[in-house]
Amino acid sequence: MNDAQSGNSQIAAAPSPRVARHKGIDRLYHWLMAICIFTLMATAFLPILGFKFEWLDIHWMTGVALTVLVILHIVRAIGWQDWRNMWIGFADIRDLFRNVAHLLGARRTPPLPGKYDAAQKLYHLGVAIVVLSVVGSGLLMLLKIDTPLWRRNPYLLSSNTWGIIYVVHGMAAMAIVAIVIIHLYFTLMPDSWYLLRAMIRGSISRKEYLKHHDAARWKA
Amino acid sequence: MEPFRYSRSIYGGAKQLIGANWDLLPIFVGAAIAFIILHAFLSARAKRRRQGAP
Numbered sequence: 001m002n003d004a005q006s007g008n009s010q011i012a013a014a015p016s017p018r019v020a021r022h023k024g025i026d027r028l029y030h031w032l033m034a035i036c037i038f039t040l041m042a043t044a045f046l047p048i049l050g051f052k053f054e055w056l057d058i059h060w061m062t063g064v065a066l067t068v069l070v071i072l073h074i075v076r077a078i079g080w081q082d083w084r085n086m087w088i089g090f091a092d093i094r095d096l097f098r099n100v101a102h103l104l105g106a107r108r109t110p111p112l113p114g115k116y117d118a119a120q121k122l123y124h125l126g127v128a129i130v131v132l133s134v135v136g137s138g139l140l141m142l143l144k145i146d147t148p149l150w151r152r153n154p155y156l157l158s159s160n161t162w163g164i165i166y167v168v169h170g171m172a173a174m175a176i177v178a179i180v181i182i183h184l185y186f187t188l189m190p191d192s193w194y195l196l197r198a199m200i201r202g203s204i205s206r207k208e209y210l211k212h213h214d215a216a217r218w219k220a
Numbered sequence: 221m222e223p224f225r226y227s228r229s230i231y232g233g234a235k236q237l238i239g240a241n242w243d244l245l246p247i248f249v250g251a252a253i254a255f256i257i258l259h260a261f262l263s264a265r266a267k268r269r270r271q272g273a274p
Contacts, residue, residue, distance in 0.1 A: 102266055103262040103265075103266050105265070105266065108269070159229070160237060163224075163236060164237065167237065174244055174248040181252040182252050182256065185256045185259075185260075
């Protein structure tokens, strides 16, 4: 191998200064989901807080859009993404305890996670449970309204069953408000700005990757 | 505070469950804010400790 070839191979082997974190389609999903969630929260809670407007059509149409997005996300996560990135394993439970120990002063540094840390995975699990609850109950509630696509049929279920569906929808909706507030807090924390940039640009710098992540657990 | 809302059935006046009580909303918001305050306090303390470490 001559010097030129050797130099080329070194260039080829040099790591990229940017580390890909989110593909364009995943970022699009995240931001479309955010728009849907904020629209649904506004149309759900503003009328309760006294701001009267015709909220129902915007609410159910946005709910249907969110349902489509969630289905696409599940299909993509199972078929095209590495779902193990979001799986909560033994190491994550251990990391969670280490993070708590760090916060309480029993440990000097927090553990370095893979692509997602234990708290993010737990958060994702919580969001999944709450959003699936609100989407599932919301789809059933569509049976109670007339739309261009179907006629209402409120007699399909008993009054008690409807009551339970409304409780699930309402509780999940209020839980979403709490979840969104906590999400905004973590997004705005200076330590997490690099994650917000990644959700906009799609990548993080190699320096951020090495500072915040365990390269053995997230190979990039 | 009642966690649920009820109405009276038009058929005989039986108590019927109609949904979650919206008065719970401030409790959900308060829980989120309490979590944030606790986390911010503990994070700041842990950061100070880390920066003060040799």
